[in-house]
Amino acid sequence: MTSERFSLRSIAVPAFGPALLFCIGEGAILPVVALTARELGGSVAVAALVVTLIGLGSWFFNLPASLITLKFGERWAIVGAAFASGLALIAAALAAQFGRAGPSGTSDAGAGLWVLAAAMMVVGMASSVFSLARQKYLTEAVPVDFRARALSTLGGVSRIGIFLGPFIGAGAMHFWGMAGAYWVGVVGMFAAAALSITIPDLVYSPTGKDGFRGPEPTLRSVAVSHRTVFFSLGTGILLLSALRASRQVVIPLWAENLGLDATHASIIYGLSGAVDMLVFYPAGKLMDRKGRQWVAIPSTLIMGVALLLIPLTSTFVSLLLVSLLIGFGNGISSGLIMTLGADFSPDRGRGQFLGIWRFMADAGGTGGPVLLSAVTATVSLGAGVAATGVIGFAAAAVLGVFIPRLKHHRNY
Incomplete structure (x- = not known):
């Protein structure tokens, strides 16, 4: 179509x-x-x-x-x-x-x-x-x-x-x-x-561009042939996933640290999630019309700044405002990891590429809360939250450098 x-x-x-x-x-x-x-x-x-x-x-x-x-x-x-x-x-x-x-x-x-x-x-x-x-x-x-x-x-x-x-x-x-x-x-x-x-059902051509489709590539061959993308932009995806996963843990933990009860913590978390859900389509439209970096960089910077502000909050209202900012930053990044994976995936071996891509993203999602826990146990909760905020700036830097530089299937 x-x-x-x-x-x-x-x-x-x-x-x-x-x-x-x-x-x-x-x-x-x-x-x-x-x-x-x-x-x-x-x-x-x-x-x-x-x-x-x-x-x-x-x-x-x-x-x-x-x-x-x-x-x-x-x-x-x-x-x-x-x-x-x-x-x-x-x-x-x-x-x-x-x-x-x-x-x-x-x-x-x-x-x-x-x-x-x-x-x-x-x-x-x-x-x-x-x-x-x-x-x-x-x-x-x-x-x-x-x-x-x-x-x-x-x-x-x-x-x-x-x-x-x-x-x-x-x-x-x-x-x-x-x-x-x-x-x-x-x-x-x-x-x-x-x-x-x-x-x-999708209809696939039995032959490729050269008239012969051939056997499907293996996971290993896809990993090797696209190693530049995985080691460069994939690092940014790993950091973004770590940032997203950490923010889910940070809000309730800091609410408890401030002495807020479970009801107030749930209200903050719920309102942050509501903002998260309201902005996904405009962000997708912006990515289609202007480019992926127009969302990738602002979203990671916004979440990074907001997480650095979390340790400075001391009341229900201040934590709520910062949490809404986190929700906005995360909301505009909705679909970003999937979109970048789709952009860089080859026509043949796409499923294998996306499997590796998602493996890296989930690794970041697992590692983010682990980093938060480690820094909190070693130093303090405030330091752990700040460390996750730094991840946002690192993700913005990596995505800002590699999205426009690497060749992929989307021409802007």
Whole structure:
């Protein structure tokens, strides 16, 4: 389809609907996973580990996800990932509902904890396949002039789902207890799988530009042939992901440091997330019309400055204002990592490239909070927050240098 005839509305339901439903399901369970682990007899450390398994499963499965997408195609990879996640959440719901049932008590709870941990790992792995396949699908299906808008919208829709999920889950828990959140997740995942069946299959030419398509490149060959991009711009993506992940931890920690109660901390976090969700489409439009660096540099600088201001706040209002600034900076970067990955991915071996790209991004998402924790333990929380702010300036520098210098599929 040409750019002149293309409209995002024409693919809105099949392209963005499954992402919204999947993320509603995921968002519904995220607030209760740690609490479920505790009820099943896990310690605080074990409960934190169970939550971490979602991210670890997604991170380490990015490379296999690219091979799964290549083998089964984007549509069936999306359908299968959502269905597998739904099955895992059924197991988690049963563990939450019946984990303490039976005369043995402790042993039943222990078994339920193992079931919950395995389910969260599967959810993370399925999320990796789902995310990579939908990113690859939109990269192939959307004209390059609309690419940033499409991927920014995908990122924005995902954030909306994660935002709505906890509220829907809370309503279900009012009637069915903690297991209700998992049943909401099950419905969301299976609904995403059903809707994904309507996604039109992409049609690939059997031959390449030279008349012979040949075998698909391997992960190793793609990593070697694109090592310049991975070592340069990939470093910026790693830093951006670390910055994003850190800001999710910083706001509630600093609110607690100021002596604010959980209600006020939740209000600040929620309002920051609301601003985050409001600006994704204008940012995507700016990237399409002016260039990726017009969003990449301001977003990282804004988040970096805001994080440096966090230690200077001392009241609810001041922390709220800085958190809104963080939300704005993160919101305009919605879809940026996916868009840059799409821009630099080759026509052949795109799935493999995106798998490596996402692996690097998730590595940053894991490393950011680790850096915050290390500096906080060594020096102080204020120093840890400031260190994450410095990451923003480093990301801006790397992205500012390499985005305009490297050759890719988008000509400005």
